[in-house]
Amino acid sequence: MDLLSMRESYLHDRIMLCFNGPISRSLIEEIGKALRNYLDTQQAAPSAAMDVFAVYIEMTQNIRHYARRQGYDDELAAATVAVARSDQGHYQVSAGNLVEQADGERLVAAVEALSLLDKPALKQAYKQQLRRPRDAETPSGAGLGLIDMARKSSRPLHASLQPLSNQRSFFSLTATI
Amino acid sequence: MTTMISDLDIPGSQSAPAIQSDWQAGRLAMQGDSYPENSYELFDQVIHWVRLFLANEQRPLHLELALVYLNTSSVKAMMDIFDLLEEAFETGREVSVTWQYDVRNERIAELADEFREDCSYPFAITPIAGES
Numbered sequence: 365m366d367l368l369s370m371r372e373s374y375l376h377d378r379i380m381l382c383f384n385g386p387i388s389r390s391l392i393e394e395i396g397k398a399l400r401n402y403l404d405t406q407q408a409a410p411s412a413a414m415d416v417f418a419v420y421i422e423m424t425q426n427i428r429h430y431a432r433r434q435g436y437d438d439e440l441a442a443a444t445v446a447v448a449r450s451d452q453g454h455y456q457v458s459a460g461n462l463v464e465q466a467d468g469e470r471l472v473a474a475v476e477a478l479s480l481l482d483k484p485a486l487k488q489a490y491k492q493q494l495r496r497p498r499d500a501e502t503p504s505g506a507g508l509g510l511i512d513m514a515r516k517s518s519r520p521l522h523a524s525l526q527p528l529s530n531q532r533s534f535f536s537l538t539a540t541i
Numbered sequence: 542m543t544t545m546i547s548d549l550d551i552p553g554s555q556s557a558p559a560i561q562s563d564w565q566a567g568r569l570a571m572q573g574d575s576y577p578e579n580s581y582e583l584f585d586q587v588i589h590w591v592r593l594f595l596a597n598e599q600r601p602l603h604l605e606l607a608l609v610y611l612n613t614s615s616v617k618a619m620m621d622i623f624d625l626l627e628e629a630f631e632t633g634r635e636v637s638v639t640w641q642y643d644v645r646n647e648r649i650a651e652l653a654d655e656f657r658e659d660c661s662y663p664f665a666i667t668p669i670a671g672e673s
Contacts, residue, residue, distance in 0.1 A: 389578055393555050414610065414648040421576050421612050428578060491655075494620055508613040 382446040386438040422509035423459035460536035479520035576612035584618035601635035637663040644668040
Protein backbone atom coordinates (compact mmCIF):
# COMPACT_ATOMS: atom_id res chain seq x y z
CA MET A 365 0.00 0.00 0.00
CA ASP A 366 1.44 3.34 -0.95
CA LEU A 367 0.79 5.36 2.18
CA LEU A 368 3.03 8.18 1.04
CA SER A 369 0.95 8.83 -2.06
CA MET A 370 -2.22 8.69 0.06
CA ARG A 371 -0.67 11.18 2.44
CA GLU A 372 0.39 13.45 -0.39
CA SER A 373 -3.06 13.40 -1.93
CA TYR A 374 -4.63 14.29 1.47
CA LEU A 375 -2.17 17.16 1.86
CA HIS A 376 -2.81 18.32 -1.68
CA ASP A 377 -6.59 18.32 -1.10
CA ARG A 378 -6.13 19.96 2.33
CA ILE A 379 -7.93 17.07 4.01
CA MET A 380 -7.80 17.52 7.77
CA LEU A 381 -9.51 14.29 8.64
CA CYS A 382 -10.93 11.38 6.70
CA PHE A 383 -12.42 7.99 7.23
CA ASN A 384 -13.44 5.09 5.03
CA GLY A 385 -15.19 1.97 6.24
CA PRO A 386 -18.20 0.68 8.17
CA ILE A 387 -19.28 3.44 10.51
CA SER A 388 -20.70 2.67 13.95
CA ARG A 389 -22.43 4.89 16.45
CA SER A 390 -19.32 5.03 18.64
CA LEU A 391 -17.04 5.75 15.68
CA ILE A 392 -19.23 8.72 14.75
CA GLU A 393 -18.80 10.01 18.30
CA GLU A 394 -15.05 9.41 18.44
CA ILE A 395 -14.31 10.95 15.05
CA GLY A 396 -16.60 13.83 16.00
CA LYS A 397 -14.61 14.37 19.17
CA ALA A 398 -11.35 14.33 17.23
CA LEU A 399 -12.82 16.80 14.75
CA ARG A 400 -13.90 19.18 17.52
CA ASN A 401 -10.48 18.98 19.18
CA TYR A 402 -8.74 19.56 15.89
CA LEU A 403 -10.89 22.60 15.06
CA ASP A 404 -10.15 23.89 18.53
CA THR A 405 -6.39 23.62 18.05
CA GLN A 406 -6.78 25.33 14.66
CA GLN A 407 -8.52 28.16 16.48
CA ALA A 408 -11.52 27.96 14.19
CA ALA A 409 -14.24 30.49 15.02
CA PRO A 410 -16.59 28.79 17.54
CA SER A 411 -19.59 29.16 15.23
CA ALA A 412 -17.70 27.66 12.25
CA ALA A 413 -16.46 24.78 14.42
CA MET A 414 -20.03 24.17 15.59
CA ASP A 415 -21.35 24.21 12.01
CA VAL A 416 -18.66 21.80 10.77
CA PHE A 417 -19.41 19.42 13.64
CA ALA A 418 -23.18 19.69 13.11
CA VAL A 419 -22.93 18.97 9.38
CA TYR A 420 -20.60 16.04 10.04
CA ILE A 421 -23.11 14.57 12.52
CA GLU A 422 -26.11 14.98 10.19
CA MET A 423 -24.25 13.45 7.23
CA THR A 424 -22.92 10.43 9.09
CA GLN A 425 -26.17 9.78 10.98
CA ASN A 426 -28.12 10.00 7.72
CA ILE A 427 -25.82 7.33 6.27
CA ARG A 428 -26.36 5.10 9.32
CA HIS A 429 -30.14 5.54 9.21
CA TYR A 430 -30.24 4.79 5.51
CA ALA A 431 -28.06 1.67 5.77
CA ARG A 432 -30.19 0.40 8.65
CA ARG A 433 -33.45 0.96 6.77
CA GLN A 434 -32.04 -0.85 3.75
CA GLY A 435 -30.75 -3.71 5.89
CA TYR A 436 -27.26 -3.25 4.40
CA ASP A 437 -24.44 -5.33 5.84
CA ASP A 438 -21.21 -3.72 7.06
CA GLU A 439 -19.62 -3.76 3.64
CA LEU A 440 -22.55 -2.05 1.91
CA ALA A 441 -22.94 0.37 4.84
CA ALA A 442 -19.40 1.69 4.55
CA ALA A 443 -19.11 5.45 4.55
CA THR A 444 -16.43 7.70 3.11
CA VAL A 445 -16.08 10.90 5.09
CA ALA A 446 -13.64 13.79 4.65
CA VAL A 447 -13.29 17.19 6.24
CA ALA A 448 -11.10 19.62 4.34
CA ARG A 449 -10.05 23.23 4.34
CA SER A 450 -10.70 24.96 1.01
CA ASP A 451 -8.09 27.31 -0.44
CA GLN A 452 -10.34 30.24 0.48
CA GLY A 453 -10.35 29.20 4.12
CA HIS A 454 -13.78 27.58 4.12
CA TYR A 455 -14.34 24.20 5.68
CA GLN A 456 -15.71 21.45 3.48
CA VAL A 457 -17.48 18.46 4.91
CA SER A 458 -18.09 15.57 2.49
CA ALA A 459 -19.60 12.17 2.93
CA GLY A 460 -20.45 9.40 0.50
CA ASN A 461 -22.17 6.04 0.66
CA LEU A 462 -23.83 3.39 -1.47
CA VAL A 463 -27.49 3.95 -2.22
CA GLU A 464 -30.13 2.36 -4.40
CA GLN A 465 -30.14 4.18 -7.73
CA ALA A 466 -33.70 5.50 -7.30
CA ASP A 467 -33.02 6.78 -3.78
CA GLY A 468 -29.85 8.48 -5.01
CA GLU A 469 -31.79 10.24 -7.76
CA ARG A 470 -34.36 11.44 -5.21
CA LEU A 471 -31.58 12.72 -2.94
CA VAL A 472 -29.83 14.61 -5.75
CA ALA A 473 -33.16 16.18 -6.73
CA ALA A 474 -33.81 17.18 -3.10
CA VAL A 475 -30.37 18.79 -2.82
CA GLU A 476 -30.86 20.62 -6.11
CA ALA A 477 -34.26 21.91 -4.97
CA LEU A 478 -32.68 23.24 -1.77
CA SER A 479 -29.97 25.02 -3.75
CA LEU A 480 -32.65 27.31 -5.20
CA LEU A 481 -33.70 28.55 -1.76
CA ASP A 482 -32.24 31.56 0.02
CA LYS A 483 -31.72 31.62 3.79
CA PRO A 484 -35.22 32.81 4.77
CA ALA A 485 -36.82 30.21 2.47
CA LEU A 486 -34.56 27.51 3.95
CA LYS A 487 -35.66 28.53 7.43
CA GLN A 488 -39.29 28.25 6.38
CA ALA A 489 -38.67 24.83 4.82
CA TYR A 490 -36.90 23.74 8.01
CA LYS A 491 -39.79 24.75 10.22
CA GLN A 492 -42.29 23.05 7.91
CA GLN A 493 -40.28 19.83 7.89
CA LEU A 494 -39.90 20.00 11.67
CA ARG A 495 -43.68 20.06 12.06
CA ARG A 496 -44.32 17.00 9.89
CA PRO A 497 -45.39 13.98 11.91
CA ARG A 498 -42.60 11.62 12.97
CA ASP A 499 -43.67 8.74 10.75
CA ALA A 500 -44.31 10.81 7.62
CA GLU A 501 -40.66 10.96 6.60
CA THR A 502 -39.84 11.16 2.91
CA PRO A 503 -38.95 7.78 1.34
CA SER A 504 -35.24 8.57 1.40
CA GLY A 505 -35.45 10.11 4.88
CA ALA A 506 -32.83 12.77 5.50
CA GLY A 507 -35.33 15.61 5.04
CA LEU A 508 -34.62 17.76 8.07
CA GLY A 509 -30.91 16.94 8.11
CA LEU A 510 -30.42 18.10 4.53
CA ILE A 511 -32.19 21.41 5.16
CA ASP A 512 -30.17 21.90 8.33
CA MET A 513 -26.91 21.34 6.42
CA ALA A 514 -28.00 23.77 3.71
CA ARG A 515 -28.75 26.40 6.35
CA LYS A 516 -25.31 26.01 7.92
CA SER A 517 -23.50 26.23 4.57
CA SER A 518 -22.18 29.38 2.94
CA ARG A 519 -22.76 27.86 -0.52
CA PRO A 520 -25.38 25.51 -1.91
CA LEU A 521 -24.86 21.85 -1.04
CA HIS A 522 -23.30 19.84 -3.82
CA ALA A 523 -24.50 16.31 -4.52
CA SER A 524 -23.41 13.79 -7.10
CA LEU A 525 -24.33 10.25 -8.03
CA GLN A 526 -22.03 7.75 -9.69
CA PRO A 527 -23.71 4.57 -10.96
CA LEU A 528 -22.15 1.28 -9.91
CA SER A 529 -23.37 -2.23 -10.49
CA ASN A 530 -26.59 -3.91 -9.23
CA GLN A 531 -28.83 -0.83 -9.42
CA ARG A 532 -26.65 0.81 -6.81
CA SER A 533 -24.83 4.12 -6.98
CA PHE A 534 -22.34 6.04 -4.91
CA PHE A 535 -23.97 9.16 -3.52
CA SER A 536 -21.71 11.94 -2.35
CA LEU A 537 -22.58 15.19 -0.67
CA THR A 538 -20.40 18.21 0.08
CA ALA A 539 -21.24 21.12 2.35
CA THR A 540 -19.07 24.25 2.39
CA ILE A 541 -19.20 26.06 5.71
CA MET B 542 -55.42 12.71 45.38
CA THR B 543 -51.96 13.41 44.10
CA THR B 544 -50.23 11.31 41.54
CA MET B 545 -46.49 11.19 41.65
CA ILE B 546 -44.27 9.40 39.24
CA SER B 547 -40.65 8.66 39.79
CA ASP B 548 -38.31 11.46 38.84
CA LEU B 549 -35.77 11.23 36.06
CA ASP B 550 -32.09 11.33 36.85
CA ILE B 551 -30.27 10.35 33.68
CA PRO B 552 -26.50 10.78 33.57
CA GLY B 553 -25.18 12.43 30.43
CA SER B 554 -22.84 10.86 27.90
CA GLN B 555 -20.80 12.18 25.02
CA SER B 556 -23.88 12.28 22.78
CA ALA B 557 -26.71 12.54 25.30
CA PRO B 558 -27.56 15.28 27.77
CA ALA B 559 -27.86 14.80 31.53
CA ILE B 560 -31.53 15.06 32.54
CA GLN B 561 -33.06 15.61 35.96
CA SER B 562 -36.67 16.13 36.91
CA ASP B 563 -38.11 17.27 40.22
CA TRP B 564 -41.85 16.62 40.47
CA GLN B 565 -42.18 18.37 43.85
CA ALA B 566 -40.45 21.53 42.65
CA GLY B 567 -42.04 21.45 39.16
CA ARG B 568 -38.69 21.54 37.52
CA LEU B 569 -37.04 19.76 34.59
CA ALA B 570 -33.37 20.34 33.73
CA MET B 571 -31.11 19.21 30.88
CA GLN B 572 -27.44 19.92 30.24
CA GLY B 573 -24.88 19.05 27.60
CA ASP B 574 -24.75 17.83 24.02
CA SER B 575 -27.65 15.98 22.46
CA TYR B 576 -27.00 14.00 19.29
CA PRO B 577 -28.15 10.42 19.81
CA GLU B 578 -29.02 8.62 16.57
CA ASN B 579 -32.57 8.08 17.71
CA SER B 580 -33.42 10.93 20.03
CA TYR B 581 -36.84 9.50 20.91
CA GLU B 582 -35.24 6.52 22.64
CA LEU B 583 -34.00 9.11 25.11
CA PHE B 584 -36.68 11.81 24.97
CA ASP B 585 -39.82 9.65 25.04
CA GLN B 586 -39.46 9.26 28.81
CA VAL B 587 -38.96 13.02 29.18
CA ILE B 588 -42.01 13.78 27.05
CA HIS B 589 -43.96 11.24 29.15
CA TRP B 590 -42.88 12.94 32.39
CA VAL B 591 -43.92 16.38 31.11
CA ARG B 592 -47.30 15.04 29.96
CA LEU B 593 -47.97 13.42 33.33
CA PHE B 594 -46.92 16.48 35.28
CA LEU B 595 -49.13 18.79 33.24
CA ALA B 596 -52.07 16.36 33.45
CA ASN B 597 -51.82 15.69 37.19
CA GLU B 598 -50.63 18.93 38.72
CA GLN B 599 -51.82 22.50 38.59
CA ARG B 600 -48.52 23.89 39.80
CA PRO B 601 -46.09 25.78 37.54
CA LEU B 602 -43.53 23.89 35.46
CA HIS B 603 -40.11 25.32 34.74
CA LEU B 604 -37.53 24.01 32.28
CA GLU B 605 -33.89 24.82 32.97
CA LEU B 606 -31.82 24.09 29.91
CA ALA B 607 -28.09 24.26 29.37
CA LEU B 608 -28.00 22.31 26.11
CA VAL B 609 -24.93 22.95 23.98
CA TYR B 610 -25.58 21.26 20.65
CA LEU B 611 -28.62 19.43 19.27
CA ASN B 612 -28.80 17.26 16.15
CA THR B 613 -31.96 17.56 14.09
CA SER B 614 -33.45 14.45 15.70
CA SER B 615 -33.07 16.09 19.14
CA VAL B 616 -34.47 19.37 17.80
CA LYS B 617 -37.62 17.49 16.80
CA ALA B 618 -37.98 15.93 20.24
CA MET B 619 -37.41 19.27 22.00
CA MET B 620 -40.05 20.87 19.82
CA ASP B 621 -42.54 18.25 21.04
CA ILE B 622 -41.73 19.24 24.63
CA PHE B 623 -42.07 22.97 23.93
CA ASP B 624 -45.38 22.28 22.16
CA LEU B 625 -46.71 20.50 25.26
CA LEU B 626 -45.81 23.57 27.33
CA GLU B 627 -47.50 25.83 24.78
CA GLU B 628 -50.74 23.81 24.93
CA ALA B 629 -50.70 24.00 28.74
CA PHE B 630 -49.96 27.72 28.68
CA GLU B 631 -52.92 28.33 26.39
CA THR B 632 -55.20 26.75 29.00
CA GLY B 633 -53.89 29.14 31.64
CA ARG B 634 -51.06 27.09 33.12
CA GLU B 635 -47.89 28.73 34.35
CA VAL B 636 -44.92 27.40 32.38
CA SER B 637 -41.51 28.85 31.58
CA VAL B 638 -38.15 28.06 30.04
CA THR B 639 -34.69 29.34 30.84
CA TRP B 640 -31.94 28.38 28.41
CA GLN B 641 -28.42 29.21 29.53
CA TYR B 642 -25.63 29.20 26.99
CA ASP B 643 -21.94 29.94 26.81
CA VAL B 644 -21.63 33.44 25.39
CA ARG B 645 -19.14 32.15 22.78
CA ASN B 646 -21.64 29.65 21.38
CA GLU B 647 -23.90 31.87 19.33
CA ARG B 648 -25.26 28.92 17.30
CA ILE B 649 -27.13 27.46 20.26
CA ALA B 650 -28.55 30.92 21.07
CA GLU B 651 -29.86 31.12 17.49
CA LEU B 652 -31.44 27.68 17.80
CA ALA B 653 -33.05 28.58 21.15
CA ASP B 654 -34.36 31.76 19.57
CA GLU B 655 -36.02 29.78 16.76
CA PHE B 656 -37.77 27.61 19.33
CA ARG B 657 -38.87 30.73 21.19
CA GLU B 658 -40.51 32.14 18.03
CA ASP B 659 -43.19 29.45 18.33
CA CYS B 660 -43.78 29.86 22.07
CA SER B 661 -45.84 32.52 23.81
CA TYR B 662 -44.86 31.67 27.41
CA PRO B 663 -41.83 33.21 29.19
CA PHE B 664 -38.71 31.88 27.46
CA ALA B 665 -35.40 33.40 28.59
CA ILE B 666 -32.18 32.85 26.66
CA THR B 667 -29.37 33.79 28.99
CA PRO B 668 -25.69 34.13 28.11
CA ILE B 669 -23.23 33.11 30.77
CA ALA B 670 -19.51 33.89 30.64
CA GLY B 671 -17.67 30.82 29.42
CA GLU B 672 -14.79 29.33 31.34
CA SER B 673 -11.70 29.60 29.20
